[in-house]
Amino acid sequence: MSTSVCLFAIARIPVGIFKHTLSISKALLSxxxxxxxxxxxxGHFNAASSVGFILGPVVGGYFTELESGFYLTSFICSFIFILNAGLVWMLPWSEEHTDSNENEQTTSNSKVTAKANYDLQVQSLSNGAMKYDTPLQSLWIPVVSVLKRIKSIACSDLWDIFLVRLLMSVAVMLYYSNFVLAIEERFGVKPKLTGYLISYSSTLGALAGFLLGPITRLYQHNSYALLLHSTVLTCVLIMLYSTAFSIWTVILSSTFLAFSTTVGRTCITDLELTLGGNQASGMLIGVGQSVTSVGRIIAPLLSGIAQEFSPCGPPSLGVGLALVAILIMLMNTPRYCSDRNAKLKSE
Structure with missing residues (x-):
């Protein structure tokens, strides 16, 4: 209902703050x-989200072409959020199940420095909470707690996992950044066929989410090994795309890349939660999403610079970043393997 650009920009502020229902849902699932x-x-949750990302652009594009389509699309989106709120309100919550599950999982030995530091910080803040009487000072306490918690996570043993997430996010975004223009320039493919190829990849990504069960059982629930192998496969596939001589090579790389990126995205989230502890699950997922958002900011800038040299410049740069991520993971393999073995013994 905005009547000016200023109101439109102001309306984006609460949307940007409160739209992260996917992140909250992942924290709840954990x-x-x-x-x-x-x-x-x-994996199943990501598959359902992928289906939404497949249907959303199609439905939104259809309604947008109608008269007053933008308003119609916006109100439909608002109605869906209201419907979701009603569904969440009606969910049969079981606090006892949640609390018992949390207690069972938090008794494990996989606790990192971030979690310990956070417990001390919350305790100190709670002890000093009685000193603040005004509403503004009372509001400042959780803000400081969140900021210190983010700092403790960023400075903890998880820094390399977040760095790998950043590098791989930028690498994959560089692959997609000029995908349409690059294959049109390199192979003369029409935009319509390119759209079909993108939908094909998205569909495969949704199907990959349902295959995570057999894959994780094959790897004996070793998320780190699965993440390492999926990262290597992603690097190889992006390299194959950047050196492709035919459109069939692009289709081949896109086919397997949809699987590797889906598996990698799920595994790195699971690894963050496993190493960070369930008490920090919401914050860990939030920080991970923020790292990905930073990658979305960096990727277009790097893509524009690399594309000045060659249409293959962005994916080639992505290959380099993926190699750095693989090197970081290989250097830290002994630490994570030892942590996992200790945890399995404690279980």
Whole structure:
């Protein structure tokens, strides 16, 4: 209902703050399911989200072409959020199940420095909370707590996992950044066929989410090994795309890339939650999403610079970033393998 650009920009502020229902849902799922079931459940959740990303642009594009289509699309989107709120309100919550699951999972030995530091910080803030009487000072306490919690996570043993997430996010975004223009320039493919290829890849990505169960069982629920192998496969496929001589090579790389990126995205989320502890699940997922958002800011800038040299410049740069991510993971393999073995012994 905005009548000016200023109101439109102001309306985007609460949307940007409160639209992260996917992140909140992942944090909730991590509390409701056991650690071994978490990759499978998150994989199914990502598959459902992928279906939404496939249908959303099609439905939105159809309604937008109608008269007053923008307003119609906006109100439909608002209605869907209201419907979701009603569904969440009606969910049969079981606090006892959630609390018992949290207690069972948090008794494990996989606790990192971020979690310990956070407990101390919350305790100190709670002890000093009685000193603040005004509403503004009372509001400042959780703000400071969140900021210190983010700092403790960023400075913890998880820094390399977040760095790998950033590098791979930028690498994959560089692959998609000039995909339409690049294959049109390199192979003369029409935009319509390119759209079909993108939808094909998105559909495969949704199907890949349902295959995470057998894959994780094959890897004996070793998320780190699965993440490493999916990262290597993603790097190889982006390299194959950047050196492709025919459109069939592009289709081949896009086919397997849809699987590798889906598996990698799920595994790195599961690894963050496993190493960070379930008490910090919401914050860890939030920080991970923020890292990905930083990648979305960096990728277009790097893509524009690399594209000045060659249409293959952005994916080639993505290959380099993926190689750095693989090197970081290989350097830290002994630490994560030892942590996992200790945890399995404690279980």
């Amino acid at each position: 509390d409701l399911v056991s650690e071994k079931e978490r990759p499978l459940v998150i």
